[in-house]
Amino acid sequence: MKERLYLFDTTLRDGAQTNGVDFTLADKLAIAHMLDGLGLDYVEGGYPGANLTDSELFAEDRKLKAATFTAFGMTRRPGRSASNDPGLVALLDAKADAICFVAKSWDYHVRVALETTLEENLASIRDSVAAAKAKGFEVLLDCEHFFDGFKANPDYALACARAAYEAGARWVVLCDTNGGALPHEVEAIVGAVVKHVPGDHVGIHAHNDTEQAVANSLAAVRAGARQIQGTLNGLGERCGNANLVSIIPTLKLKPDFAQKFDIGVSDEKLHVLLQASRKLDEMLNRAPNRHAPYVGESAFATKAGIHASAILKDPATYEHVKPEAVGNKRRVLVSEQAGKSNVIAELDRSGLIAELQGLGIAIEKDDPRVARLLEEVKAREAKGYAYENAQASFELLARRVLGAVPDYFDVTQFDVNVEQRISAKGERVTVTMAVVKVTVDDARLISAAEGNGPVNALDLALRKDLGKYQKYIEGLDLTDYRVRILDGGTEAVTRVLIESRDETGERWTTVGVSANIIDASFQALMDSIVYKLVKSGAPT
Numbered sequence: 001m002k003e004r005l006y007l008f009d010t011t012l013r014d015g016a017q018t019n020g021v022d023f024t025l026a027d028k029l030a031i032a033h034m035l036d037g038l039g040l041d042y043v044e045g046g047y048p049g050a051n052l053t054d055s056e057l058f059a060e061d062r063k064l065k066a067a068t069f070t071a072f073g074m075t076r077r078p079g080r081s082a083s084n085d086p087g088l089v090a091l092l093d094a095k096a097d098a099i100c101f102v103a104k105s106w107d108y109h110v111r112v113a114l115e116t117t118l119e120e121n122l123a124s125i126r127d128s129v130a131a132a133k134a135k136g137f138e139v140l141l142d143c144e145h146f147f148d149g150f151k152a153n154p155d156y157a158l159a160c161a162r163a164a165y166e167a168g169a170r171w172v173v174l175c176d177t178n179g180g181a182l183p184h185e186v187e188a189i190v191g192a193v194v195k196h197v198p199g200d201h202v203g204i205h206a207h208n209d210t211e212q213a214v215a216n217s218l219a220a221v222r223a224g225a226r227q228i229q230g231t232l233n234g235l236g237e238r239c240g241n242a243n244l245v246s247i248i249p250t251l252k253l254k255p256d257f258a259q260k261f262d263i264g265v266s267d268e269k270l271h272v273l274l275q276a277s278r279k280l281d282e283m284l285n286r287a288p289n290r291h292a293p294y295v296g297e298s299a300f301a302t303k304a305g306i307h308a309s310a311i312l313k314d315p316a317t318y319e320h321v322k323p324e325a326v327g328n329k330r331r332v333l334v335s336e337q338a339g340k341s342n343v344i345a346e347l348d349r350s351g352l353i354a355e356l357q358g359l360g361i362a363i364e365k366d367d368p369r370v371a372r373l374l375e376e377v378k379a380r381e382a383k384g385y386a387y388e389n390a391q392a393s394f395e396l397l398a399r400r401v402l403g404a405v406p407d408y409f410d411v412t413q414f415d416v417n418v419e420q421r422i423s424a425k426g427e428r429v430t431v432t433m434a435v436v437k438v439t440v441d442d443a444r445l446i447s448a449a450e451g452n453g454p455v456n457a458l459d460l461a462l463r464k465d466l467g468k469y470q471k472y473i474e475g476l477d478l479t480d481y482r483v484r485i486l487d488g489g490t491e492a493v494t495r496v497l498i499e500s501r502d503e504t505g506e507r508w509t510t511v512g513v514s515a516n517i518i519d520a521s522f523q524a525l526m527d528s529i530v531y532k533l534v535k536s537g538a539p540t
């Protein structure tokens with residue numbers, strides 16, 4: 001019989017404290033549904049009342065499938081009753097399944113920061129937990145500075161944890177708020193706590209200030225805690241929170257944990273962990289960490305040499321887990337003199353053939369077009385293309401190499417003009433206009449459009465009139481546009497990613513790369529339109 005271990009994601013709350021991270025409501029909803037789909041038990045959405053986005057997030061039922069949608073907030077203020085604290089009253093109006101309160105558990109903080117008595121802080125914990133329970137919420141209590149507090153005054157830190165548990169909190173979460181605790185300390189202190197609060201009601205919330213947040217989380221589990229809090233990619237203020245993208249595969253793939261515990265993330269969902277990690281990076285416009293454990297591009301890369309030849313004989317020789325388990329790929333960097341058989345072997349190992357078969361493109365691995373595709377992908381990646389998050393462009397590229405994309409239309413010329421001038425009212429205005437010339441069959445179509453910027457104008461003009469194809473792209477909508485400047489060695493190049501959506505709700509992402517941002521955007525726009533035509537089965 002395995003024990004259940006619960007995972008609590010706080011990417012949208014604690015992770016949102018990261019420098020430079022600013023989630024929109026749409027971002028938060030997309031991430032919440034992604035986490036829900038991944039199998040996380042709790043998704044903490046934010047702190048209603050703290051800002052407009054979070055208040056809006058909890059103003060409606062967000063209908064997660066399985067995860068417990070959680071709102072974060074403070075316990076009642078000292079000297080007030082629960083019903084007389086506007087902050088708490090507003091929090092209890094949140095459309096959420098659970099409330100996670102944060103409370104002080106270090107006597108020094110209670111006296112100095114909260115300026116109240118130790119007993120009043122305990123009463124605040126009891127009252128707040130009871131008030132949320134009475135309204136039907138599942139309740140969690142984050143004990144802030146628990147480990148530092150325990151070192152200073154173990155009796156008081158424990159009294160806070162017990163007050164929450166005895167008042168009916170489902171989880172008492174021990175927080176290493178400053179992130180300075182070490183694994184052996186965490187193991188000893190959690191071991192002491194579970195003598196007073198049952199371990200299946202104890203959680204760990206670790207920060208990464210000594211690079212031990214993952215180790216501390218695992219140490220807490222060894223000592224009896226049964227909930228781990230963390231974030232995707234270890235997002236979080238300062239050095240981040242415990243990284244769930246490292247914790248999840250460790251729990252699933254390392255026998256010491258896998259044999260003892262079940263988590264909500266299935267083996268199938270583990271395969272898409274890499275995708276989830278990359279998706280978050282893309283939303284934040286951050287370059288993925290190549291060296292990230294399990295999901296980094298280099299996590300299973302071996303340079304040619306003795307390691308590579310051993311890996312070809314048996315991958316287990318230099319790999320601690322199978323890369324496919326987390327959706328990653330083995331990479332053996334083949335030298336330029338490598339024979340075709342090596343290239344095809346690598347292609348097979350990289351999973352590209354399976355990927356093509358998944359796209360419904362029947363192909364044998366010794367098909368010469370496969371090698372051509374691999375070369376094309378490599379050549380393009382060297383120029384700055386990235387296909388991991390631009391599946392639609394990858395699919396088009398594969399189909400083109402296989403001769404399976406019709407020439408629907410031809411853009412023979414485009415022109416984008418940006419003009420700044422003084423208007424009749426004496427204001428400085430910038431006007432952008434694009435003209436696009438397209439040939440469809442034998443018809444030559446010319447469209448012009450004004451936009452709020454060059455890419456917008458180009459997009460509007462391009463999609464204004466595609467003749468007989470117009471009806472297929474009517475429902476096409478651009479939902480996201482991201483630009484990254486890559487250091488291309490001698491000169492910088494621009495990579496543009498465009499996310500599109502159609503009337504069926506399907507979303508896809510396309511990529512363009514060029515030294516010129518308009519050109520890169522044009523490529524991504526064209527891929528998006530052509531992808532939509534292929535998908536809709538438009539006739540040639």
Ligand SMILES: [Zn+2]
Pocket residue numbers: 014177205207241
């Ligand atoms: Zn935190």
